[in-house]
Amino acid sequence: MKIALITIHRVTNYGAILQAFATKVVLSKYGDVTTIDYKNRFLTRHMDYVRFEPSFHGLKMTVHDILNFRSRFKLIRKFENFLFSNMNLSKTMDKTDLESGKANGFDIYVCGSDQIWNPRIISRNTSIDPIFFLSFVDNSKTKFSYASSIGNHEYSEEENKIITDLLFSFNSISTREKNGVNKLNNLVKDKEIHHVLDPTLLFDKQEWMNIFSVKKSNITEKYILVYSVPRTELLKKAIKYYRQILGYKVVSVDKVMLSLPFVDTHVKDAGPKEFIEIFSNASFVITDSFHGTCFALNFQIPFACIYIENKTNRQESLLGQLQVGNRIIYKEEDFSNLTLNQDFSKIEMEISKLRKASLDYIDRAFN
Numbered sequence: 001m002k003i004a005l006i007t008i009h010r011v012t013n014y015g016a017i018l019q020a021f022a023t024k025v026v027l028s029k030y031g032d033v034t035t036i037d038y039k040n041r042f043l044t045r046h047m048d049y050v051r052f053e054p055s056f057h058g059l060k061m062t063v064h065d066i067l068n069f070r071s072r073f074k075l076i077r078k079f080e081n082f083l084f085s086n087m088n089l090s091k092t093m094d095k096t097d098l099e100s101g102k103a104n105g106f107d108i109y110v111c112g113s114d115q116i117w118n119p120r121i122i123s124r125n126t127s128i129d130p131i132f133f134l135s136f137v138d139n140s141k142t143k144f145s146y147a148s149s150i151g152n153h154e155y156s157e158e159e160n161k162i163i164t165d166l167l168f169s170f171n172s173i174s175t176r177e178k179n180g181v182n183k184l185n186n187l188v189k190d191k192e193i194h195h196v197l198d199p200t201l202l203f204d205k206q207e208w209m210n211i212f213s214v215k216k217s218n219i220t221e222k223y224i225l226v227y228s229v230p231r232t233e234l235l236k237k238a239i240k241y242y243r244q245i246l247g248y249k250v251v252s253v254d255k256v257m258l259s260l261p262f263v264d265t266h267v268k269d270a271g272p273k274e275f276i277e278i279f280s281n282a283s284f285v286i287t288d289s290f291h292g293t294c295f296a297l298n299f300q301i302p303f304a305c306i307y308i309e310n311k312t313n314r315q316e317s318l319l320g321q322l323q324v325g326n327r328i329i330y331k332e333e334d335f336s337n338l339t340l341n342q343d344f345s346k347i348e349m350e351i352s353k354l355r356k357a358s359l360d361y362i363d364r365a366f367n
Contacts, residue, residue, distance in 0.1 A: 001031030001366075004106040006038055006132060008114045008122070009087060011046040012079050012255060014227075014275045015200070015291025019113050021086055021272070022199035023146060025211075026359070027110060030366045036103055037089040038131060042124045047076055068257035071268040075255060078271030095129075098136040108366065109137045113147035113176060113199050117163075120153055128159060133166035144172035144365040147196050147358075150180045152313050155187075163187050172365040174358075177317040196358040198294055198318070201351060205299045209280060212273045217281040225282035226252040226260060227292040228306070234332065235306045236261055238286050241335045242304065246284060253278055284340070290314040297322070297351065300344040304329050322350050 005027060009020035020035065027033045045051055049072060050065040052058055065072055083089060093102055115121040116132035123129055130136075134143045155163060164187045167173060174194035175181055184193045203211070224242060228235050231254075239262045243250050249264040253275060259266035270278060276295075279285075285296040285303035293315050296303035305315050307330045319325045324347060329335065 001108065002106045003027050003031045003033045004036055004103060004109045005033055006036045006109070006111050006134070008043060008116060009035060009083065010037065010044045012075060013046070014272060015289060015294070016114055017079060017082065017272055019199045019291065022202055023113055024087055026199065026202050026362060031107070033088060034090050034106070035087040036098070037092045038098065039092050039094045040122060040129060040131070043122060047079065049073055049076060064257055068268070071257070072255065074269040075271070078269070082272045095131055098131055103136060106141070108142045109134050110144055110146055111148055112145045112174070113149065115149045115151040117148050118151035118153045119159070121151060128162055130166055135166060139169040143170050145170065145174055146362060147174060147176040147198055149176040149314065150183060152310055155183065160187055167191070172361070174361055177314055178320070179313060179317065194361050196361055197354050198291070200291060200294045201298055202355055202358060205280065208276055208298070212276050214273070214277050214280055222248045222283035224248045224250045224284045224286060225279060226250060226263065227285065227287045227289050228252070228254060228260070229289055230308060231256070231260060232288065232306065232308060234329065235286065235288055237332055238304055238306055238329060238335060239263070242284065242286060246340065248283060251278060251282070293318065297347060300348065302340055302342040303327060304338055321354065322347050
């Protein structure tokens with residue numbers, strides 16, 4: 001069976017590339033998977049060695065990339081090597097290529113995971129990209145989504161009509177967040193909308209370690225791992241607080257030239273495998289990232305999930321499912337209320353149940 005996957009993959013984001021990889025591996029149990037190397041320029045610009053946009057923010061980004069060029073070059077090369085070695089990419093195709101039939105010839109088409117259905121993430125002008133809804137696929141073909149996310153976006157009335165039409169020909173639909181299920185239920189009333197896990201949670205810790213041949217570090221010194229995207233003031237205060245309380249050194253992983261305050265080791269050029277290695281050996285995690293939260297849960301590491309206004313619904317959905325919403329830090333006063341040691345036995349049992357249900361969904365979609 002020939003399977004085509006379209007997702008967010010050509011970006012320098014650890015969560016995005018690892019969810020794409022996990023999806024591809026799981027789908028490979030059913031046939032030969034090709035990742036469609038879709039050139040969505042708003043996304044693929046993140047793989048440019050030096051990014052440029054005609055704006056004040058774009059100019060700052062260009063200056064940053066030039067000053068940070070050595071680390072950025074190494075980072076991008078590692079991501080490119082990972083993609084070419086693990087994702088079985090098609091020829092690079094743009095929207096015109098796909099709509100002209102250059103991705104025909106597959107038996108089943110899958111879209112997801114990540115925020116492919118959030119216009120703010122995949123489009124410069126915040127418009128829906130129908131390619132991520134498999135608009136280029138003939139309706140006679142089998143089409144389904146896996147954990148496709150809307151994120152925090154609220155569709156307009158016009159967008160609702162577009163989404164309804166695009167999903168009409170899907171054989172199966174699933175999304176990653178509970179509020180995504182609710183939104184789509186109102187639009188596609190004749191189809192069941194399934195709530196499934198993010199692909200990174202379809203493997204447990206040991207499976208991730210085996211996939212990347214990662215071994216437990218011999219280094220006994222404990223450290224706090226910081227994985228952040230926007231670097232909010234609340235996150236900076238959290239680093240200072242938990243560093244003092246725990247007495248551990250702090251290691252941060254990101255792509256930014258300058259380090260956060262109170263960080264002992266700043267890793268700017270980690271590839272996907274190095275990310276897994278650093279994450280799996282941490283003793284505590286501070287993160288405002290959805291996938292940072294996923295890996296902390298999966299690797300059974302106590303963590304603080306830092307709230308970002310209007311951008312934490314994905315974490316709230318997942319942690320709510322697992323009944324550990326109290327690990328979200330909404331304000332500075334929450335620091336002292338967080339349990340520094342977490343019993344993961346019940347969490348792992350619940351993730352295992354949800355993992356099985358998500359894998360069953362995929363199995364039914366194929367069979």
